[in-house]
Structure formats: C-alpha cells, structure tokens
Amino acid sequence: MAEIKTVSIIGLGALGILFGNHLSKKMPEGNLRIIADRKRIERYEKNGVYCNGERCSFHYVTPEEIVEPADLLIFTVKFNGLEDAIQAVKHHVGPNTIILSALNGISSEEIIGSTYGMDKILFCVAQGMDAVKAGNRLTYDHMGMLCFGEKEPGLFSEKMKRVARFFDKAGFPYEADTNMMKRLWGKFMLNVGVNQTVAVYKSNYGEIQKEGPAREMMIAAMREVMALSEKEGFPLGEEDLRYWLKVVGALSPGGKPSMVQDVEAKRYSEVGLFSGTVIELGKKYGVPVPVNEELYRRIREIESTYAVAD
Structure with missing residues (x-):
C-alpha cells in the first residue's frame, strides 16, 4: 500500500484548526485540503483563521470540487454536523482512503462506516488538548494527541502502520492502540x-x-x-x-x-x-x-x- 501523501480535513473547529495548522507546515501546499462550503471559505479567507496568534495558511476546497481521493480523511466536525459532513467528503474517499473521526462519543465511526465501509475506518480519540476557540482564533498550551486503532483488540494492522509512519514523518503526536x-x-x-x-x-x-x-x-x-x-x-x-x-x-x-x-x-x-x-x-x-x-x-x-x- 502506498504511503500517505494527501490529507483532507472537514470541520474547522478547535481540533480542525489545531491539526490543520500543524500539518500545513509539514506538507507540500495543496496536499492538505480543508473541505468547507463556499460561504465559509469566503469568510475564512477574508477574516483569516488564527492558531496561537499566527494566521493559518490553509488550502480550501468546496465539497463539489472534483479532487483525487485523500489517502487520509479526518473528521473534526461537531456531532450535529456529521451527516452533512459525510455527504460533503464524497469526492475525497477512494478505495485506499483511511478515515479517522476525532468526534466525541462512541458512535461516529459506525455512522461514517455505514456510508463508506468499516474497512476504511480506524477508531480514534483525540485527547490531552486544551484548545480554546473564540471566533476565528484558537489558543492552546497542550496539543494533545490522536490515538487510533482497529476495533478488534491485539491488531496492529497495515492501516495503523500507514498512519503511524505518516504521523512520525509529520512530527504529529499520536499513539497506535491495540486495545482501542x-x-x-x-x-x-x-x-x-x-x-x-x-x-x-x-x-x-x-x-x-x-x-x-x-x-x-x-x-x-x-x-x-x-x-x-x-x-x-x-x-x-x-x-x-x-x-x-x-x-x-x-x-x-x-x-x-x-x-x-x-x-x-x-x-x-x-x-x-x-x-x-x-x-x-x-x-x-x-x-x-x-x-x-x-x-x-x-x-x-x-x-x-x-x-x-x-
């Protein structure tokens, strides 16, 4: 399986900004895509999105735009926006796309998987971050980490290895958990x-x-x-x-x-x-x-x- 080169993120709340800002500095421009509707993109471009006082440099795409499917797709929307987000990412999902959901709760993976297939999903939690978002500005002391793994205990699957290798390369804090x-x-x-x-x-x-x-x-x-x-x-x-x-x-x-x-x-x-x-x-x-x-x-x-x- 090919290495992860392209990442798409949907949801520019606290986690979307936190992860997006970190990855935007580690990836070639255009390889990280923030999915948002036209109205939101216009607002983001006009007012900017800030992380710890610094303006983020994001590459935005609308849901309608035809793109190469992402190697890694990360959901960082609120739960009440999940159904819309699932529809909005359809051009970003291909046969080898790995999907991580950083949503709270215990049900988002199954909901996303029912549309795109559980074979693409790694179960995931975001923990340890203390980010606070006010308007278009995010501040944090601790970035925290993403923990991910398969549903079955004891597995360290090829999907997990691909994500771990990519996060290592990007200096992104993570834990691959075999008891996810x-x-x-x-x-x-x-x-x-x-x-x-x-x-x-x-x-x-x-x-x-x-x-x-x-x-x-x-x-x-x-x-x-x-x-x-x-x-x-x-x-x-x-x-x-x-x-x-x-x-x-x-x-x-x-x-x-x-x-x-x-x-x-x-x-x-x-x-x-x-x-x-x-x-x-x-x-x-x-x-x-x-x-x-x-x-x-x-x-x-x-x-x-x-x-x-x-």
Whole structure:
C-alpha cells in the first residue's frame, strides 16, 4: 500500500484548526485540503483563521470540487454536523482512503462506516488538548494527541502502520492502540464526566482538578459509564479511572472543554451524545444513572433559556 501523501480535513473547529495548522507546515501546499462550503471559505479567507496568534495558511476546497481521493480523511466536525459532513467528503474517499473521526462519543465511526465501509475506518480519540476557540482564533498550551486503532483488540494492522509512519514523518503526536475500544470508552467516560460537569458549573478545568462538589459529581458520572462499559463488553476499572483523572490533572486549569464554550456562546451542546447516550444505555441494561440524568436535565435547562435570551 502506498504511503500517505494527501490529507483532507472537514470541520474547522478547535481540533480542525489545531491539526490543520500543524500539518500545513509539514506538507507540500495543496496536499492538505480543508473541505468547507463556499460561504465559509469566503469568510475564512477574508477574516483569516488564527492558531496561537499566527494566521493559518490553509488550502480550501468546496465539497463539489472534483479532487483525487485523500489517502487520509479526518473528521473534526461537531456531532450535529456529521451527516452533512459525510455527504460533503464524497469526492475525497477512494478505495485506499483511511478515515479517522476525532468526534466525541462512541458512535461516529459506525455512522461514517455505514456510508463508506468499516474497512476504511480506524477508531480514534483525540485527547490531552486544551484548545480554546473564540471566533476565528484558537489558543492552546497542550496539543494533545490522536490515538487510533482497529476495533478488534491485539491488531496492529497495515492501516495503523500507514498512519503511524505518516504521523512520525509529520512530527504529529499520536499513539497506535491495540486495545482501542477500551480507549474509546475511556475517553467517553472522561467526556461524560468533565465536559458536562464543567458546563453545569460554568467554570474551567481548575474547578474539577481540586477537591469539592464539582470533582465529586464528575467522578460519579464517570462511574456510571464504568458500569455500562462492563455490559457493553469493554470493561473499565479503577485503574482506567485513575489514568483518565491523571489526563484531567495535566490540563491547563484555565482551559475549558468545548461544551462550556458552547454554553458561553449560547450554542446547543453535545449533551445528547454524552448523558443522552448514558441514559439510553442505562435503560437498555437496567443500570441506574442518576448523576447523568441530573446533568442532562441541568444542561437542557440552561439551553432552554437561549431562545428567550436571544
């Protein structure tokens, strides 16, 4: 199989800018393509997109443009934009394209795979970044990394090797994980705890790094995911909880997860992807999830004021 030479990214949120900015400096111009509709491209070109104060140099293509399929396609959209994004990337997917989805939650890979084939998918999580996006400007201290792997445990497949070789060459932080589904569930547990708790407290990472009610709430929400992970066949234990709490501890205290940024901007959040999923799985397995029910209620309550405030 050929080496990865062309990369397409869809979604210029925090992760899209973070990854795109890094790769744009390591790849020949035109080999990295940012997919966006005409209106967005005009806005990006007029106002610029900035990463840590520096204007990004991006090559944009519209969904309609006929291009050579990408060797690597990365989804960095919000979950509510996934269906549109799947349609928008159709010219970028060929027989040998590898697809990574950096979306939160545990369902985006299967959704993308149902259109383009699970054989193209590597399961993936983005972790350890503390990027904050305000308008067209992104700031971060920690770039974090992408972790990827196959659904079946123990595999270090040719697809994984191709991505690893490319990331090595591009100096892009990554981990190739041979127990990827456990990692995916671990990241889901982290998001369910961190994003929602910090959003409800309208605070930052510092709030959950110290002892107190917010941290207790976060850990209780995470434990509910642990109970469900066992039922789903990817059991998370105390060691996993300690690992992810360490990840939380390393984040910049003033940083904020995307859900808080949504609340501050009065945008509807991904709560359905987090406690919404937990509540559904709780019903499916008869597992009580009171903390996530409370988080869901409180975030929906915050969101219910948006229309009035606008």
